[in-house]
Amino acid sequence: MLQLRNVTHAYDGRTVLRDVTLDLAEHRIGLIGANGSGKSTLARTLNGLVVPDSGSVLLDGKDTRRHAREIRRRVGFVFSDAATQILMPTVAEDVALGVRGGDAERRVEEILRRHGLDGHRDHPAHLLSGGQKQMLALASVLVTDPEILVCDEPTTLLDLHNTKVIERTLRALPQQVVLLTHQLDTLAGFDRVLVMDGGRIVFDGAPEPAVAHYTALMERRAAETGEPAAGGEAGR
Numbered sequence: 027m028l029q030l031r032n033v034t035h036a037y038d039g040r041t042v043l044r045d046v047t048l049d050l051a052e053h054r055i056g057l058i059g060a061n062g063s064g065k066s067t068l069a070r071t072l073n074g075l076v077v078p079d080s081g082s083v084l085l086d087g088k089d090t091r092r093h094a095r096e097i098r099r100r101v102g103f104v105f106s107d108a109a110t111q112i113l114m115p116t117v118a119e120d121v122a123l124g125v126r127g128g129d130a131e132r133r134v135e136e137i138l139r140r141h142g143l144d145g146h147r148d149h150p151a152h153l154l155s156g157g158q159k160q161m162l163a164l165a166s167v168l169v170t171d172p173e174i175l176v177c178d179e180p181t182t183l184l185d186l187h188n189t190k191v192i193e194r195t196l197r198a199l200p201q202q203v204v205l206l207t208h209q210l211d212t213l214a215g216f217d218r219v220l221v222m223d224g225g226r227i228v229f230d231g232a233p234e235p236a237v238a239h240y241t242a243l244m245e246r247r248a249a250e251t252g253e254p255a256a257g258g259e260a261g262r
């Protein structure tokens with residue numbers, strides 16, 4: 027289980043995570059909050075991409091500070107901009123990058139087939155559509171067989187169809203998933219949704235009350251600043 031203990035983190039003296047303590051045990055966990063509330067930073071602490079200034083992040087009791095390699099292997103990370111995650115010239119080569127061992131070829135073929143990429147195996151990865159790129163980024167992480175998947179807005183750049191395809195794929199995974207999103211309807215059926223604001227978890231519960239809390243928070247904020255209420259992400 028992933029655990030955060032009094033996690034605090036600042037960039038250039040500006041605190042973006044404030045004393046966050048969490049046990050992440052549920053199978054499907056959503057993380058929502060306004061731009062800049064600290065979601066990505068929190069997500070990045072989960073596999074050691076960010077090591078907090080103070081406090082600790084533990085996987086089964088092992089600190090990301092001291093077990094970075096192991097934790098990065100066990101906790102896969104998918105970014106919203108898949109292009110930054112695609113490292114190899116062709117689709118099959120990119121997936122193969124994460125595989126070790128004798129049955130590598132078989133596993134690459136299987137994962138390409140499972141994610142609808144087998145027809146594209148020798149295609150240049152940079153020529154794929156946005157949806158295919160995101161599927162490739164996901165496949166290249168899944169082929170490493172992580173126990174937990176952290177997805178940082180994986181559908182932000184996708185159209186509705188591809189959003190649904192990725193959502194369906196994530197839903198069907200056996201792995202624990204921590205999903206950051208501004209697409210609030212994606213969270214229906216999740217076991218737990220965390221709402222972040224100003225580097226703190228301000229709500230922790232079921233999807234419906236979490237979304238209601240977040241929407242109300244954004245409306246309050248809009249009223250305070252005189253901006254139109256609940257435009258953009260909060261209205262979705």
Ligand SMILES: Nc1ncnc2c1ncn2[C@@H]1O[C@H](COP(=O)(O)OP(=O)(O)OP(=O)(O)O)[C@@H](O)[C@H]1O
Pocket residue numbers: 037038042059060061062063064065066067068
């Ligand atoms: N590497 C960095 N160096 C300096 N500041 C950073 C860095 N990464 C993030 N920040 C700042 O920290 C704050 C929190 O950012 P973070 O990306 O964690 O928020 P977020 O909730 O994921 O936002 P979004 O919804 O826009 O992705 C923001 O103000 C951001 O500008």
